[in-house]
Amino acid sequence: MLTFVLKRLGLAVLVALTVSFISFSLLFLAGDPAAALAGETASGEDIEAVRELYGFDRPMIVQYADWLVSALQFDFGESYYFRLPVASLIVDRLSVTMTLGLCGITFALLTAVPLGVAAAIRPNSVIDRVALFLSVAGQAMPSFWFGLILIVVFAIRLGWLPASGASSPAHFIMPTIVLAYYAMPAIMRLTRAGMLDVLSSDYVRTARAKGAPEGRVLFRHALRNAIIPVVSLAAVQMGFMLGGSIVVESIFALHGAGYLAWESIARNDLPTVQALILVFSMFYIVFTFLADVLNAWLDPRMRSS
């Protein structure tokens, strides 16, 4: 188990380093950062001065090493637009995004798992077909559009919920639904497939033969085993969700990290964009690492692969 964890940790660190290099390279894709910083009216000398001030005149690899060492200390430099440390900007905004992500994954699990279990208990029944239809339809619906439709119906027409902002729990209801529905089809399908698999296994048949009540068979024996892969999928989806929050936050004007990313991209604020790509990637890397370790702990067969 320890070897597995160490190997997996090494991989996670390597992936993180590679991602950091890629997000750093974005700066150079953008052309001359010094010219962009100095502004359109700057003279050649001004640009040179900015280049030296920010250290853009050094070799790229040196700049990367420098950036990386700072980033490890959670120092991502200063935002071009806000003129504030990027790290504090992100920390300020992360709580909204994390709240949204946690609400989203909780809501997705609470709706998709029962639906998947119900569908697996009676394959090809009405409920199974409804669940299948919902998952196929859910995957095809553009999330930004779904969000707008919710706003039109529940905020504008019915006036039940606030359309934008993050000042009360009610503000999070629609964003949570929009963020969650995208993860629901995958969770539902995996729960259904896992339950179908487990329900036809020997130990479930044994439990039934012993005369165990059906509820006990379903939840104590079957769901407990079927849920293992769902847990790791949920961790992965949580990582995706944080990345996907950029769309949701911009629709509902939730001022979280996703919204910050959108603003920074539109304003060409590269240090902030780089840092956000890195931070979102880190969340994904940490979540998948935890999911893999959890999986290996719950299911020893996974450790060898």
Added chain:
Amino acid sequence: MATTEPLDPLLRDIAGPTPGQMMRKRILGHQGLLLGAVVLGVLLFVAIFAPLLAPHDPYAQSLMTRMEPPVFLGGDWAHPLGTDHLGRDYLSRLIYGARVSLLIGAVAAFISGVIGTTMGVSAGYFGGRVDMVVTFLINVRLAMPVVLVALAVVAILGGSLQVVIVVLGLLLWDRFAVVMRASTLQVRNREYVAAARAIGASTPRVILSEIMPNIANNLIVVVTLEMAHAILLEAALSFLGLGVQPPTPSWGLMVSEGKNMMLFEPWMVVIPGVVLFVLVLAINLVGDGLRDVTAPENRS
């Protein structure tokens, strides 16, 4: 058999239907696949013949006829789906928008398909270090937030149809690589592959004529998934204002433009969203259907 003489009825009963007949029966018996294929076919037809089908020029503005409602909301037949805030015919823009979506879906899926399949098949076939490198690259790619990276790169390079297509193509290869690697692992030790090697077939030949045909069904399914994925992503990028730029008639952009008028004219948001939904649903239905039909034993 060289002759195509009809079989003796008795013999036909024993032999059963041919694989082709069985396939045809499975395709025709699959409602989802048929429905998806018909809808996709219609949308493809609309996209190809857009100049003949569109009642107006999708770029022609008219200050006299701004924000006219669709027919079902009391508008007239001159503009069946009304006009937008610049007086452009909504139906015509919708029709040309099909071109943008399908083009982006097809080309982005093609680019990512070439990258991902090359990586996945090499990893599965050669194993060892190649496999390690490819698996690592897949991990790196999965760790990067797609929407964020795509937005940032498109913003840096400037939003145009070509840039969006290339960026999406370069980002969406992960599923191709994962699925093609797994499929190749499944077939690479089969007897027919060993036989091809035994008669001295070269590695490219083994891959192209023994491996590829046997994993093609999985490839087609991933192509449909990634087409749908690319279309939705383009719409999201354009909606956020950092994808395809105005005045291109992109459905995502139309939703974004309609957003400001959403309070009074919700149809401006509803209509492009519905067609986007229908297109992606049709592609997904075709993908799911093809998976069921080509590998009925894997049906969940």
